[in-house]
Amino acid sequence: MQLRGQWYRGGTSKCWLFDAGDVARHAPTQEDVLALLADAFGAADSRQLDGVGGGTSTTSKAAVITATPDGPADLDYLFAQVGIGQATVELGSNCGNCATAIALYAVQNGIVAAGDVATRVTMRNLNTGAVLSGTVSTPRRRVPTAGQARVPGSTAPGVPVRLSFHGPWGQSTGALLPTGRTTDRLVLPGGAAPEVTMVDAGAPAVFAPASDLGVDLSSMTAGLDHRLPELLELRAEAGLAMGLRGPDDTPQHAIPKVGLVAPPAGYTAADGSHVAADTHDLRVRMLSMFAPHPAIGLTSAVALSSAATIPGSLVARSIGPSSPEERTRHLRIGTPAGVVATEVVTDADGNVVEVVLDRAARQLAVAQIEVARTVA
Incomplete structure (x- = not known):
């Protein structure tokens, strides 16, 4: 055929x-x-x-x-x-x-x-x-x-x-915050209970502090094999909490997206180059299916950018509050491939109306x- x-x-x-x-x-x-x-x-x-x-x-x-x-x-x-x-x-x-x-x-x-x-x-x-x-x-x-x-x-x-x-926002679950809360604690089968922020923007995503799951983002050259079982548990539990699956349904591998975030700091990118702290607003490592994403997927970047506008979210805590007068915010995301920039446009109430990226x-x-x- x-x-x-x-x-x-x-x-x-x-x-x-x-x-x-x-x-x-x-x-x-x-x-x-x-x-x-x-x-x-x-x-x-x-x-x-x-x-x-x-x-x-x-x-x-x-x-x-x-x-x-x-x-x-x-x-x-x-x-x-x-x-x-x-x-x-x-x-x-x-x-x-x-x-x-x-x-x-x-x-x-x-x-x-x-x-x-x-x-x-x-x-x-x-x-x-x-x-x-x-x-x-x-x-x-x-x-x-x-x-x-x-x-x-x-x-x-x-x-x-x-x-x-x-x-x-809300295209898979009907709400930017599917649980109605800026943060939740997810109890994983292995015993860990990380604090997370779950959002539905671009794609459903769950973000957790890298330090809570024992991941050091000062270097992004190594894989996440030592934490993969825990990250897959996090995805499965977040999917349940966000209403993406029922208790008896098999967890999906593509969603929710899983991201580990940290405040800005100098780090080593996947190619061995140094990324200075003043070039980005926060660091992130995303899980794509069963492996670390080599950069960041665009729907994940949209989810991260949207979460950054929510006061009290783990993402916002990593980068500090934005000025309420700013209708367009430029977010610089430190990834394993380098810095990815987004433009986040909000309305007078602070709701995200558009996220823009320059691609090729x-x-x-x-x-x-x-x-x-x-x-x-």
Whole structure:
């Protein structure tokens, strides 16, 4: 079976993008779509050797795209986090890096006509209902194929895309604070009871002080293997507390996002370089599926940025209070890949109305994928 796809790098992720019409010819139901993607990626093998998956959480992603010229956005997309070592596909979240790629895809494939100076693509994520926009530079209506924009976590240049998350809170649980509290204590099966802040913005996320879980963020070169069981317990308990699953449901691996935060201080990045304390407002390490994220996912950055605006949250405590007069706050996030900057726009009541990031994307390939069905 042949499935046509386009392969893009968006920010620090790689995503296979598929036209919904092409997918529907092979997979008429959502269950069939999930099986098709799992087979195309070779998900059952942890190396994804017999498919097009990259074998890591940041490179095992896909989106199925539908142009919607008469809809609330220019296009709809279903984001899929494809399993690694398991023939599963999770649909419980969103991915900002893939949305960055989708914005460029829409311009390069004529879903949105190029404007004189720049082209704004509006996108609705079908997983959560979130609406995003990506603005691509198109001087003199020229559709870009290359650019010089770079993002922390990748040395490769790409086409600049300014990505905005609009009204990003409550899209999975209905509230920015799913439990109604700025902090909670989660009692883990292993006995630990860390204080956490749980938010639903961009994606559901749980943040805990790195020191409470015995993680030193003065260096981000090592893995988190020694704390992985505890972090997975934290994700499972947070998912239960946030209403993302029931007591008898199997915990999801993609959500909630798990982050360990610490106040700003000099630290060693994953590449061995030194990041000075005055270059960032707080430090964070995120867990992506079963491994540390090499930088930070954009939906996690949105969740962190939103939590920073909540007085009393663990994130806000790490960076100090912001001035109530500031309607746009620039947050500098120290990650293993370096410093990632966000712009957080709030209304007069302090509610987050938009989170903006500057990203980069590039088309890598157009391919006919030979999909082999899973052999029992």
